[in-house]
Amino acid sequence: MAARAKRLGLVCLLFLAVAGPSRPGLLGASSQQPGSSKTVQPASARRIVSLVPSLTETLFAIGAGSNVVGVGTFDNFPPEVKALPRVGALIDPDVERILALRPDLVVTYGSQTQLETQLARVNIRTFSYRHGGIREILESLKELGAATGHTQDATALAARITAQLDAIRARVRGLKRPRTLLVLDRQPGALREIYASGGLGFMHDMLEAAGGDNVFADAKSESVQPSTETLIARAPDVIIEVRAEGLIEPSKVAAERNVWSTLASLPAVRTGRIHLLTGSQLVVPGPRVAQGTEMLARALHPDAFK
Amino acid sequence: MAPGTSARRPVHVRLAITVAGFGALTVLMIVLAPLIGSTHISLSRVFDPSIPFADNVDAQVFFVARLPRVLAAALVGAALATAGVVFQAMLRNPLATPFTLGVSAGSSLGAMLAILFGASATLGPLSPVPLASLGGAVLAAAIVYWLATQPGRPISTSVLLLAGVTLNSFFSALILFAQFIADYAQVYRAARWLMGDLDVGSFTPLYGSLPLILAAFAMFAVLPGALNLLTLGPDAAAARGVNVGRVQRMAFISASLATSAAVSLSGPIGFIGIVVPHLVRLLVGGDHRIVLPASALFGASFLIGCDLVARTVLAPVEIPVGVVTAMIGGPFFLWLLVRKG
Numbered sequence: 001m002a003a004r005a006k007r008l009g010l011v012c013l014l015f016l017a018v019a020g021p022s023r024p025g026l027l028g029a030s031s032q033q034p035g036s037s038k039t040v041q042p043a044s045a046r047r048i049v050s051l052v053p054s055l056t057e058t059l060f061a062i063g064a065g066s067n068v069v070g071v072g073t074f075d076n077f078p079p080e081v082k083a084l085p086r087v088g089a090l091i092d093p094d095v096e097r098i099l100a101l102r103p104d105l106v107v108t109y110g111s112q113t114q115l116e117t118q119l120a121r122v123n124i125r126t127f128s129y130r131h132g133g134i135r136e137i138l139e140s141l142k143e144l145g146a147a148t149g150h151t152q153d154a155t156a157l158a159a160r161i162t163a164q165l166d167a168i169r170a171r172v173r174g175l176k177r178p179r180t181l182l183v184l185d186r187q188p189g190a191l192r193e194i195y196a197s198g199g200l201g202f203m204h205d206m207l208e209a210a211g212g213d214n215v216f217a218d219a220k221s222e223s224v225q226p227s228t229e230t231l232i233a234r235a236p237d238v239i240i241e242v243r244a245e246g247l248i249e250p251s252k253v254a255a256e257r258n259v260w261s262t263l264a265s266l267p268a269v270r271t272g273r274i275h276l277l278t279g280s281q282l283v284v285p286g287p288r289v290a291q292g293t294e295m296l297a298r299a300l301h302p303d304a305f306k
Numbered sequence: 307m308a309p310g311t312s313a314r315r316p317v318h319v320r321l322a323i324t325v326a327g328f329g330a331l332t333v334l335m336i337v338l339a340p341l342i343g344s345t346h347i348s349l350s351r352v353f354d355p356s357i358p359f360a361d362n363v364d365a366q367v368f369f370v371a372r373l374p375r376v377l378a379a380a381l382v383g384a385a386l387a388t389a390g391v392v393f394q395a396m397l398r399n400p401l402a403t404p405f406t407l408g409v410s411a412g413s414s415l416g417a418m419l420a421i422l423f424g425a426s427a428t429l430g431p432l433s434p435v436p437l438a439s440l441g442g443a444v445l446a447a448a449i450v451y452w453l454a455t456q457p458g459r460p461i462s463t464s465v466l467l468l469a470g471v472t473l474n475s476f477f478s479a480l481i482l483f484a485q486f487i488a489d490y491a492q493v494y495r496a497a498r499w500l501m502g503d504l505d506v507g508s509f510t511p512l513y514g515s516l517p518l519i520l521a522a523f524a525m526f527a528v529l530p531g532a533l534n535l536l537t538l539g540p541d542a543a544a545a546r547g548v549n550v551g552r553v554q555r556m557a558f559i560s561a562s563l564a565t566s567a568a569v570s571l572s573g574p575i576g577f578i579g580i581v582v583p584h585l586v587r588l589l590v591g592g593d594h595r596i597v598l599p600a601s602a603l604f605g606a607s608f609l610i611g612c613d614l615v616a617r618t619v620l621a622p623v624e625i626p627v628g629v630v631t632a633m634i635g636g637p638f639f640l641w642l643l644v645r646k647g
Contacts, residue, residue, distance in 0.1 A: 074489065090490070185491060188426055189433035191507040193498055225498075228507045229371035230622050232363060233345040252426055262508040264359065265366040 044149025045105035045125070049098050051089055052129045054137075054286035055107045055144060056081060061287035062145050062153040070101045077280055099124075105147065134205040137285050138162065157287060164290035165209050168297050171304045172211030178300055180212035181236035181268070184223060184283070185243070188252070191228065191259055198224045202285045203242075210296035211304075212238065232265060239268040240275045240299055242282040275299040317595055324596050328603035335610040336380060340372040342614060344621035370508060378506045378571060379613045379627075380606035383578055385519045385568035387586075387605025388526055390579030391598055392561040395533040396554055397463050401643075404565040404579040407470030407558075408446040411477035413569040416442020418484045418496045431514040435499065436570040440514075443566035446473055451558060460540050461554040502575035502628030504613050511571060518567035523602070525560035529553065530594035537592075575609070575628045577635020582608055584642055 048064060050056040051072035059068055060078050068081070073089040075081045085101065088094040090109050095118055098106060106119055110128045119126050127147050130140050138158045145154020182197040182204075197203040198219035207214050215234040216224050226234070239260060248256060257274050260266070268274055277295055281288035298305045315323075341349070347364040351357065359365055389404035397406070404410070419425070420438035429437050450473055454466040485493045506512065532553040535543040540550045565579075582605040583597065590596050609627075612634065616627040 092486075185495065187433060187435050187495075188424065189428050190435070190511070192433075192435075192503065192505065193495055225624070227344070227371065227505050227617060227622075227624050228375070229343055229345055229367055229617075232366050232371055235363065247424065249426060262370060262510070263366065265361065265363050270360060 045103075045147065047101065047103045048105045048107065048148065049087060049101055049103040050075070050107035051087065051093060051112075052107050052109055053077070054284045055127070055129055055140070057284065057286040057288070058141050058144055059107070059148065062141070062148070062150045062157055064144075064148045064150050067148065069103060070098065077284070107144070131201075131285070133200070133202050134165070134209070134289060137202055137289055141287065161287065161290050165293060168290065168293055169209055169211075172297055172301050175211055175301050175304060177211055177213045178237035178273070179215050179235070179267075180207060180238045180240060180300065181215050181231070181234070182207050182212075183239065183241040186241075188248075188256065189259060191231075191262065194226055194231070195223045196226055198222050202289065203283070206282075206289065206293045206296055207240075209293050210300055212240075212296065212300045228263070232263060235265070235267055237267045237271070238273040238275070238300060239266070240277060240296060242296075243276070243278050244280045244283050245278050248276060248278060317593065320590070320593075321596050321599070324590050324600045325603070328600050328607070332380065332603045332607045332610075335607045336376055339376045339379075339610050339614050340368055342618060343367065343372055344618065371505075374506050374509045374512060375504050375613065375617075376610055377509075378504045378512055379609040381512065381515060381519055382504065382568040382572045382575060383582070383605035383607070383609025384602040385515075385522065385564040385605075386575065386578040387582035387601040387608070388523070388598055389561040389564040389568075391583045391586075391594065391601045392526065392529065392533065392557050393579070394583060395537055395594060396557040396561070397467060398537060398539070399463075399467070400584070401580070401639075402467075403576075404561065404568075405474075405574060405576070407450050407466065407562070408473035408477065409443045409562055409565045410569055410574040411474045411481070412446025413439035413443035413566060414496075414500060414574060415477045415481050415484070416440070416445075417499050417573075418481050418488075421492050421496050421499070422484050422488045429514075431510045431512075432570070433511070436511065436514060439499075439573075440566055440570035442477075443562075443569055446477065447558075447562035447566065449473060451555075451562075455551075455555065460544075460550045461558065463554075466558070498626070499573045500628070501626030502573040502631070504572050504575075504609075504627055505617075505624075506571070515567040515571040519564055522560045522564035522567070525556055525563075526598055529557055529560070530598050533557065533594040573628065575631055577631045577639065578605055578609055580642075581631075581635045581638050584638075 046067055047069045048059060048067045049070040050059055050068060053072065053075045056068065056071050056075045057077055059065055060080065065080060068084065070085045070087045071081045073086050085097065087097045090112070093112060093115050095115065099122065103124060105125045105127060107127045108115055108129065110130055116126045127144060130136050138161060141158050142154050145151045184195045184197060184203065186192065186194040196216055197207065197214060198221040199214060199217040200220060201222035204214050204217070215236045253276050257276055260269050260274050263269055277299060279292065279295065281292040282295060345367055347367050351362065351364040352368045386404050393402040393404060393406060394400055416438040417435050420435045425434040425438055427434055427437060432440065450466060450469045453469040454461050485496065532548050535546050535548050536550065536553060544550050583601050586597055586600045586604050590600050612630045613627045616625045616630045619625065
């Protein structure tokens with residue numbers, strides 16, 4: 001179970017395939033005009049169930065953590081959530097358990113329309129997750145603040161994250177931006193089934209903010225599956241692999257880095273600029289996005305952080 | 307086997323002509339396919355010894371990305387096509403495939419579990435997912451074999467078929483359960499594995515499957531005569547001096563071995579094992595002494611061709627090769643079904 005929960009990062013990253021297009025931040029029984037969250041009265045939510053790990057994290061970060069009474073299967077941050085009841089996740093939300101927790105706000109994935117309809121029928125407000133880039137992370141952070149009565153905390157947090165990101169951008173400004181391959185997942189011990197960041201989404205935004213140029217910036221999707229031939233042709237200067245905690249055993253890190261040595265012509269392989277970074281802040285589109293970005297920036301520009 | 311007409315050439319002459327023809331096609335495919343791809347490379351640079359290999363991007367594309375991939379396609383295509391021939395003869399069922407008896411479901415379950423539990427065990431050239439899929443395939447074949455054989459008696463082909471089909475469904479149910487408790491990223495990776503992939507990325511993965519496939523081919527080499535008699539029925543074959551039980555066991559073990567090794571290298575690539583044997587029979591007749599080598603060679607060429615389509619038609623995006631073989635194989639299979647009816 002623990003190992004499974006640790007995968008939440010990739011979960012967040014990859015459910016975009018099912019999460020559907022952007023939708024209004026708020027909809028539900030008491031929201032008269034879904035789509036414009038400003039018109040929603042800043043009703044404070046006292047009992048919140050959150051199925052979405054990145055938004056659970058956000059709730060704790062804006063001071064609504066004490067109101068969270070239930071979380072999704074994949075939540076494991078902050079540590080407080082470990083004691084909370086689990087109510088399923090994207091494909092298996094347990095409506096009975098959600099109702100039994102008597103929530104007044106349920107945070108859902110954007111594609112869970114059936115669940116949202118069911119909850120609307122019993123006058124429970126819902127807040128839909130929206131997938132996207134860093135801009136969407138900050139927007140939904142503020143909207144979630146408005147929906148839970150923590151508008152000020154949320155606005156302040158958004159400003160703080162923006163300032164942190166600006167500080168990272170300032171540090172790497174003017175430095176040579178290495179052409180970077182950002183690997184999200186692959187088969188262990190082999191260069192097969194590689195998933196890399198495309199030119200859309202928060203991972204791409206983080207890489208760009210950290211002072212790297214994504215070798216797949218031209219791909220209009222969040223993830224690409226490059227062939228060996230494409231990898232050789234794109235010739236990245238740096239390879240950064242990111243995973244949530246616990247997905248690579250520390251004893252295997254050297255071996256997993258060494259897997260790349262078969263592609264000897266890649267500049268990254270020849271100069272040894274291959275990094276395996278672990279941490280959910282790298283893969284969860286939530287309030288720790290600046291920390292994740294800084295990890296990338298330190299890997300790309302170690303001299304700028306001395 | 308039947309007395310040939312006077313115009314019929316002796317079997318060794320037909321064998322030589324067939325092997326020369328299909329062999330030339332295979333060599334042509336192996337030589338030409340690595341020249342084509344999503345990136346432009348210059349052949350003179352590829353073979354220019356004055357450029358160090360590490361600096362030579364063209365040579366890297368040729369020797370790391372394309373050549374291992376073409377050879378993997380040849381190996382997998384040859385293994386699946388011949389395994390198809392042997393299973394069809396042994397089960398006396400023209401619609402049998404290398405995956406009919408549960409081998410692919412077993413290997414898929416193995417791969418799924420390796421992905422689910424993040425397995426990190428390796429064995430020689432086999433990385434975790436191929437190793438687990440090989441293990442699953444061998445396990446499935448062993449279960450079916452154990453169910454269908456009794457010492458000293460011929461294998462019951464109906465028990466074999468039913469056991470294989472049941473095991474397929476049972477393993478598929480276990481895969482579904484594993485997918486249910488897995489998260490989306492794992493499910494997605496497992497689904498991708500099921501579509502088949504020949505982008506092996508170096509020669510190393512080939513070394514894991516090659517010895518197993520060569521061992522299977524060595525066993526195939528002694529089978530054709532007996533398989534010809536077996537197609538007449540086990541009783542008729544026994545009356546002509548065939549040790550039916552032994553031939554069936556050898557056929558089952560060798561074809562399962564070839565299938566397991568192929569699937570662990572590339573994932574379960576469908577339809578090769580049925581399209582190629584039938585096309586070859588249409589071209590060269592039903593004598594297994596000719597059908598088996600011809601299927602190996604044509605299977606290799608066919609899969610190289612399908613993979614070439616998969617990696618170039620939407621370049622730089624690749625279509626999973628299993629989708630390409632299914633697009634060609636599905637309609638062909640149906641045509642085959644209705645043609646005789």
